[in-house]
Amino acid sequence: MNEYGMTIGLGVLMGTLARAYMLRSDYRQYPGYPHGYVTHLSLGFIAAALGSVALPAIAEKEFAAVTFLALAGQQFREVRNMERESLAALEVAELVPRGHDYIEGIARVFEARNYLVILTALASSSANYITGRPLLSIFVGIVFTLISGILMRGRVIANIAEVKAGKLNFKGALLMVDEIDIMNIGLPAMREKILTDGLGVVIHPKDDNARSTLHNMGQRQAIAHVATTILGTKKDIDTPEFTPMVRKNIDTGAIALFCVPAEKDIDSLVAAVERVPVLESARRAPLKTKAGRIAAD
Amino acid sequence: MSAEELVAVVTINKDAVGGDIPIFFAGTEEEQARIATTLAKVLKGMVHDIGNGAYLIVKH
DSSP, X not given: OHHHHHHHHHHHHHHHHHHHHHHHTTTTTOOOOHHHHHHHHHHHHHHHHHHHHHHHHHHTTOGGGGHHHHHHHHHXXXXXXXXXXXXXXXXXXXSSOOOHHHHHHHHHHHHHHHHHHHHHHHHHHHHHHHHXXXXXXXXXXXXXXXXXXXXXXXXXXXXXXXXXXXXXXXXXXXXXXXXXXXXXXXXXXXXXXXXXXXEEEEEEESSHHHHHHHHSHHHHHHHHHHHHHHHXXXXXXXXXXXXXXXXXXXXXXXEXXXXXXXXXXXXXXXXXXXXXXXXXXXXXXXXGSHHXXXXXX | XXXXXXXXXXXXXXXXXXXXXXXXXXXXXXXXXXXXXXXXXXXXXXXXXXXXXXXXXXXX
């Protein structure tokens, strides 16, 4: 046991630290309740333990131990279910729901993080086992943690589109952001309120891939949800007029977001929209197909 | 997405509406807006203007 003590210990330590690091980096997705932190740190610890015993197990010719990794896979799929279920259950209480796609994306991220923890733990325990130098092992652990951080970052709206401030205006009862129709607002008093307090942005996709990604309703709901999370909303259950809406220009493919934020600050709204993650499930790439490229010109 | 539901109509144009839905008649546009606001709050619906003097209260 003693000869592997350092190897396993370092692996577990670096893996758990990696999980803690990744918890910190997801302020926008995480509900932030302390029990959630405890749950995920504990699961991260288990993942780290699994990763760091893998190499010593093989060195001891305990090949059966590797089957534990399969068990781990099962376990972490459970993490995905857990996140999905709890976020879906909370969805009812959200004025502006996240949407199924966003929840699925978050759940998948939480699952994937555990695999990255296993990898980090495996790498740092291997480094110590092979070289026998704990400091090097810690260094490897840090490098893998940073790589995991980059891997998990994903793309954001700013990468695939240009976000610009739009102007709210009314054509009769029809609310518009620039030239994009949003919805019909019946009451004159509401129209005035929207003109004074509302904000609009227009998201111009950079290419055809971005356009089809942005047209996904789940992606649009995520944009509305993030904008509301960052700037707040004046919507209440009896004022559906203030519901943030994301609609597209059917001719150009541009997307318009309308919202009535608690804090009216267009720069903040543009920055918030630019940082909305591109959802895995919404991502489309027609330009990767031959037919898609023919249509592109 | 839940289904939309037309719950009431508030109108100043009696000829514009009819049928098996709650219809409220108003004398002036101000009265119409006031009734529509109250109904929208009570029914948690949204007011839409269809342009012929009738407001619809729709649940989204």
